[in-house]
Amino acid sequence: MSVRARGASPVAMIHTYGCQQNVADSEKIKGQLEQMGFSFTDAAEEADLILFNTCAIREHAEDRVFGNIGALKNIKRRHPSLLVALCGCMMEQPHVAERIQKSFPFVNLVFGTHAIHRLPGLLYDTLVNGKRVFDHQPEDESKIVEGVPVRRDGTVKAWVTIMYGCNNFCSYCVVPYVRGRERSREPEAILKEFEGLVRAGYKDITLLGQNVNSYGKSLANPVSFAELLHRLDQVPGDYRIRFMTSHPKDATKELFDVMAQGKHISHHLHLPCQSGNDRVLKEMNRHYDRERYLSLIRYAKKQMPDLSITSDIIVGFPGETYEEFQDTISLIREVGFTSLFTFIFSPRKGTRAEKMEDPVPAQEKSQWFQELCAAQEQVAAERCASMVGRTERVLVEERNAKTGLLSGRTGGNIIVDFPGPDSAVGTFAQVKITQARNWILKGELAQQFAEASV
């Protein structure tokens, strides 16, 4: 690789799109590049290698990626030795790889999520042969490669992937096609990584998987997610554990019992419901109905009265009527979500929902979307207002440049801003909530570095 006008080590710019799993994958990519001698930059003009880790979950995300790849053409013209690489979920889709091959000749390397651990070899092939390399076909689906180096972006929050892939085939979702079938890491490997993070001082550790509730089913000695969580919670130290994403079909009472009794497990549950209407849930192939979802929530709230619940919702699924959409509005009021990730349905190539009749015009779906956001704002504001006067254990993340206040999150993942010293960043602080503005809380330091439940 010619290192542009510096004669020093090569420099890489990594841009990550999409979910936390992609963020975790990018940390593995950076770990391998670092071992190869790369340093990192955010400036495209300085880079010898530009790599986009892409997301296929929505059409909008794909369009943005294509737009940004197109913009690299001019940089490549100015710096012909620049290597352009693309990876992630989008690259597992044959129609995308084909389009890159035909329409973006300046892209040097394309690889999918299954090939991340092969990055050094792929880069070598690209450089030595001077040819374009495309490696986007899934390999042995059961394979999990341990020991890939990781370069973590932060020093307070860390992500641990506990399983890969998904078996559920929700009718709108492309994940099982691009990330393959479910496979779980051995609990010993997870425990070892987790202990290392606690020892290194990480305070907020999130366990990642597309459907963590079905963790361990495919292992030779099956272990449930609740058992894994319980084992991790026994690791001594000052930290909190989160996990995502849970599927209501596989969530168990045992899981909520472990959460309630845990020393380090956040009372935060991200449980995507997607819709509050039984017919729509069936069309989505979600394998639960509204009552099953609500009964899980009732049990979880009984075990953890301070539980903060968040969710994902799709507005305007093909064939959804306004009356059915109203069932979603009533569900969010009934549950009292702290926050929601809401999306207007976006057809994904190769999924069952792509072929469904979708008679509701986009403009009408936009109106429903606004209605949902307004309802959720009200629900979140009421929930945050109910916290005023309470003292919360807050993990201080940073000083907010705009307000000058410290900013952190409660165990329930709600943002709290409060005045305090820089030395509090990266620690747990006891904060008395004094004010609620929609879904952001204001507070004051009650007692720092205090022992308290998560």
Ligand code: SF4
């Ligand atoms: S559970 Fe459904 S929505 Fe989630 S990744 Fe699997 S198929 Fe997609």
